[in-house]
Amino acid sequence: MKQINFSALPLFKGLDRIEIAKLIPSLITEHVHAGADLFRQGDPGDSLLIIVKGKVSVFLETGIEGVRELATLGHGECFGEMALLTGAPRSATVRTLTDATLLRLPKENFDELLKKHHSLSVHFAGVLAGRLSSVNAVPGPDAVADEPGAYFHIDGDAVAKGKGAGLELLKNRKIITFILLVTLCSLSTLFMQHAGFSFSHIVLLELILAATIIWSFDIIPYHAVSIALPMFAVLFGISTTERAFSGFSRPYWFLALGVFALSAAIFRTGLLYRLALLIMLRFPGNYFGQTFALALAGFILTPLIPSAYGRSILASPIAVTMSETMRLKKDSPGTIGIAMACLLGFGHMSFMFMNGSATCAFVMGLIPGGGKAVSWGGWLEAALPLGISFFLMSYAAIILLYRPDKPTRLPPETVEAQLKALGPWTGKEKVALATVIASIAAFATEPLHHLNEAWIAMFGFLFVFATGTLEEKSIRSDMDWSFLIALGAMVGFGDVLAESGLVNLLVSAINPYLQLFSGSKTLFLMAFSLAVHLVRCALPLTPGLLVSMLAAIPVLSSIGIDPFVTGLVALASGNPWILKQQNSIYRNVWKATEGKLFHHEDTMKIALLHVAIVTAAVGISVPYWEHLGLIR
Numbered sequence: 001m002k003q004i005n006f007s008a009l010p011l012f013k014g015l016d017r018i019e020i021a022k023l024i025p026s027l028i029t030e031h032v033h034a035g036a037d038l039f040r041q042g043d044p045g046d047s048l049l050i051i052v053k054g055k056v057s058v059f060l061e062t063g064i065e066g067v068r069e070l071a072t073l074g075h076g077e078c079f080g081e082m083a084l085l086t087g088a089p090r091s092a093t094v095r096t097l098t099d100a101t102l103l104r105l106p107k108e109n110f111d112e113l114l115k116k117h118h119s120l121s122v123h124f125a126g127v128l129a130g131r132l133s134s135v136n137a138v139p140g141p142d143a144v145a146d147e148p149g150a151y152f153h154i155d156g157d158a159v160a161k162g163k164g165a166g167l168e169l170l171k172n173r174k175i176i177t178f179i180l181l182v183t184l185c186s187l188s189t190l191f192m193q194h195a196g197f198s199f200s201h202i203v204l205l206e207l208i209l210a211a212t213i214i215w216s217f218d219i220i221p222y223h224a225v226s227i228a229l230p231m232f233a234v235l236f237g238i239s240t241t242e243r244a245f246s247g248f249s250r251p252y253w254f255l256a257l258g259v260f261a262l263s264a265a266i267f268r269t270g271l272l273y274r275l276a277l278l279i280m281l282r283f284p285g286n287y288f289g290q291t292f293a294l295a296l297a298g299f300i301l302t303p304l305i306p307s308a309y310g311r312s313i314l315a316s317p318i319a320v321t322m323s324e325t326m327r328l329k330k331d332s333p334g335t336i337g338i339a340m341a342c343l344l345g346f347g348h349m350s351f352m353f354m355n356g357s358a359t360c361a362f363v364m365g366l367i368p369g370g371g372k373a374v375s376w377g378g379w380l381e382a383a384l385p386l387g388i389s390f391f392l393m394s395y396a397a398i399i400l401l402y403r404p405d406k407p408t409r410l411p412p413e414t415v416e417a418q419l420k421a422l423g424p425w426t427g428k429e430k431v432a433l434a435t436v437i438a439s440i441a442a443f444a445t446e447p448l449h450h451l452n453e454a455w456i457a458m459f460g461f462l463f464v465f466a467t468g469t470l471e472e473k474s475i476r477s478d479m480d481w482s483f484l485i486a487l488g489a490m491v492g493f494g495d496v497l498a499e500s501g502l503v504n505l506l507v508s509a510i511n512p513y514l515q516l517f518s519g520s521k522t523l524f525l526m527a528f529s530l531a532v533h534l535v536r537c538a539l540p541l542t543p544g545l546l547v548s549m550l551a552a553i554p555v556l557s558s559i560g561i562d563p564f565v566t567g568l569v570a571l572a573s574g575n576p577w578i579l580k581q582q583n584s585i586y587r588n589v590w591k592a593t594e595g596k597l598f599h600h601e602d603t604m605k606i607a608l609l610h611v612a613i614v615t616a617a618v619g620i621s622v623p624y625w626e627h628l629g630l631i632r
Contacts, residue, residue, distance in 0.1 A: 004029075004052055004103075006421050010076045011050060018270040021277075021418040022317045025325040026109040030102045035095065038102070043090045045083020047104045051075055054100025058092050072097065084110050112594070177217040181210055200238045201502050207232055208550070215543040222540050226486035229493040239496040247491030251454035252365035256358040256487055258457020262436060263307030264478035265470040269429045272305050272314045274422050277415050280318075285409040287334060288399065290322055291341040295395055298345020299352075304436045306355040308347050309480070312585050315346040316592030321418070323597055326408040330596055337402030339589060339597040340606055344394050347585035351571035352387035354379040354453060355443065358483055359574075362542060363567040365491035366549045368498065376443030376453055383568055385624040390572060390617040397609050431469045435460050483542065490546050497550065521561060521631050522622045525569055528552055529618045532573035533611050536582055545570050560632035565625055573614050578607050 006012055006020050015023070027050075032038065038049060041061050051073055058079060060068040070092060073079055083090050084107055105113070185206050192202045211225050230244035247253055266272065276297045283293035298315060305311045319342040328334040350356030354364070354376045442449070442456045464470040528548075536544045552566050577583035580600045590598070625631045 004417065006417075007423075008076070009050060009052075011078050017422050018273060021270075021273065021421040022321060023109075023113070024418050024421055025321040025414055026105060028104040028106075030104055032096050032100050032102060034098050034100075038094045038096065039080070039090050041090055041093045045080065045088070045090055045107070047106050048078055048080045048084055048110050049094075050078045050103040050105070052101040052103055054102075055097040056100060057095050057097050059095070060092050081110070173217060174219050177213060177219050181213050184213065185210055200236075200500050201505065203236045203238055204233065204497060204500055204502055208547070211543070212539065212547060215540060216538040218540075221482065222543055223482040223486040223489075226489040226493075226543070230489050230496060233493065233496045238500065243492070243499060244496050245488065245492045246495050247365060247493075248488035250365055250488075250491055251452050252361040252491065253484070253488050254454040255355070255364075255457050256361040256484060258454065258459075258461045259306040259355050259358050259361065260479040260484065261461035261470060261475070262432075262439065262457070262464065263305060263310045264474045265428075265464040266305055266432045266436070267307075267310050267314070267478050268474070269426065269432050269469070270422060271429045271432050272301060272311065273318065274419065274425075274429070275301055275304070276315060276318050277419055277422075280322075280410070281412060281415050281419075285412055287326065287337070287404050287408050290326075290410050291337055291398065292395065294319065294322065294338065295341040295345035295391070295398075298342065298347070299349050299391060301346070302349050302356050303353040303440055304433070306353075306357065306436075308350045308357045308359075308585050309588060311346040312343070312588040313592050315342055316589050318342070319589075320593050320596055322410055325410050325414050326404075328404060328408060331598060331602060332405060333402040334404030334408065335597040336602050337398050337404070339593060340398045340402065340603065341395070343586060343589050344391070344398065347589065348394075348575050349387060349391065351568060352380065352383045355439075355457070358480070358487065359541065359545070360571060362487045362491070363545060363549065363571055364564075365487065366494050366546065366553070367563040367567055368553065375446045376440070377446070382564065382625065382628060382630060385621040386568060386572055386617050389620045390613060393613045393617065394610070397606055397613065401605050401609075428469045431467050432464065435464055435469070486542055490542070494546075494550065521559065521626075522619050524559060524561070525565070525618050525622060526615050528566060529569050529573040529615045530611070532570050533576050533614075536574060536576055537579060541574055541584065545574055562625075562630040565630050569618050572617065576607065576611060577603065578611075 006024065007017065012020050012023075029052075032054075038056065053075060055072055055074045056079070057069060058071045058073060060070060062068055079094055080090075082088075188209060189202060189206060192205065197205070207229055211229055214220050214225050215222055230239070230247075233239045234241050234244045276294070279297040279300065280290060280293045283289040294315075298311060301311065305314070316339075319338045323335045323338050326334065328338070350360060354360055360379075439456055439460045442451065443453055446453060446456075461470070465475070531551075532544070532548045535548050538544075539547060548570050549563075549567065552570075553563050556563050556566060575583050575585060577586040581587070590600070622631065
């Protein structure tokens with residue numbers, strides 16, 4: 001397969017090199033001798049065939065005239081698409097005239113190809129019209145009307161009813177949220193007034209309570225609620241504009257901006273796909289070797305591709321490729337294991353690196369003073385035991401729970417063919433990789449040059465933009481500006497809370513209960529990890545981390561735990577997927593694999609075990625953090 005020049009085949013000329021590389025594992029190479037019938041007239045249509053080498057004859061068996069030859073096809077031409085497009089049986093017989101090498105594309109992959117690439121739909125429509133004309137077999141009006149109806153008929157009344165029901169449900173949910181909001185805020189206000197809370201403290205606590213309720217019911221985008229927090233703090237006279245919106249001028253905001261820019265530059269280059277394939281090629285082709293290679297590739301590439309969203313979207317087709325090449329059935333233990341290895345390596349290892357995702361910058365922005373380990377190297381040093389123990393235990397759980405039914409292998413020639421389809425390294429790939437490597441080197445050597453990580457990331461942003469690696473369109477469409485708005489707003493609101501004295505008030509109120517943890521920092525951190533998992537059942541990731549960190553930070557100094565440790569624990573604990581909508585990275589993997597590898601119910605065992613693994617990894621890491629002086 002690696003000797004085939006896929007980009008030279010006419011069918012694939014509308015696809016770019018990355019799309020061709022992703023398609024290769026779906027193609028089955030066949031070598032056929034002269035005189036063999038590839039299919040006969042009347043057979044069911046199950047695949048499209050492409051001629052790589054040789055010639056075939058297409059003819060009709062009429063019964064009256066005997067045989068009527070329609071065409072002779074050669075290199076690069078395809079056939080068999082007529083039955084796939086119409087759903088009818090094969091309309092002609094195809095026989096090889098010479099020894100031939102063919103590529104077979106199964107029906108399900110053919111359908112996906114048409115969905116993703118409209119240019120191919122137009123191409124096949126023209127081919128189909130020509131073929132129908134050549135055999136004088138244009139279907140009548142009834143047939144034409146019936147076929148589309150089977151797929152495209154929509155009941156207008158049903159749609160109207162569905163829309164009405166959906167709107168009514170939405171209205172009801174908004175009403176329920178409003179009633180709950182007014183009731184809880186009124187009762188809590190009366191309680192706090194009776195307890196002697198000041199006006200500013202009551203307003204701030206009510207804002208947090210209201211935001212939590214709205215986030216939980218998800219009736220307003222979380223970034224809109226986030227920007228409302230500092231805005232209302234200013235309107236109620238609790239804080240100045242400069243303090244309330246100070247998050248937009250903090251270094252961590254610019255670090256997140258730079259991280260998103262580098263991710264956007266990498267997103268469309270195919271760099272991650274190439275690097276992942278190169279890593280997989282170095283490991284054994286069996287199931288265990290390849291799932292470990294997939295997870296490890298994600299782990300290694302996390303600081304190079306600083307966006308969990310981008311990594312999961314780009315890597316998921318690799319997981320599909322692997323399962324299809326190994327001929328694993330959908331929803332089988334093997335395909336679930338491959339998907340979970342992809343989720344582990346490319347999605348859940350972000351907390352290991354300061355630039356692993358923009359969420360890491362968000363958590364650092366919530367920590368007073370940034371903690372002790374604020375450098376890139378200091379972050380990695382502190383996260384090392386938590387990350388390694390979590391990775392190894394998670395991979396062991398995947399292998400134990402999801403073993404394939406029979407031995408399978410990933411043929412190395414398939415990966416080599418994909419790399420060949422990607423072609424030589426492009427200029428944009430080289431610039432993106434060099435920029436990321438240089439940024440990581442500058443992050444790691446920060447103690448020597450004392451240049452803040454935010455400005456290193458921003459210099460990377462400037463460089464990829466100036467060289468054309470990052471286009472203006474990508475800045476608008478591929479960067480998560482909603483998250484950046486929420487990040488600046490919530491970090492600024494955290495400053496408002498600290499300035500108001502509310503933090504000190506909460507510390508004095510909670511302090512008596514801390515005696516439960518006075519003898520065990522391990523118990524406190526493991527309990528905090530479980531609490532973050534519970535909070536994430538109700539809140540999205542960013543608000544969930546905000547609420548968790550705001551609740552924990554006031555008590556940390558009194559029990560001798562550096563806030564940075566709690567930030568690491570919160571990040572590692574923030575990605576459960578017991579509920580399908582909890583984890584956006586998990587949803588990305590499911591959507592990007594188009595449901596081919598697993599259903600949500602298939603992952604329940606590993607989802608529940610994930611909570612225990614994170615909690616255990618936190619407990620294992622405590623002695624190491626004590627050694628670093630992060631726990632006293």
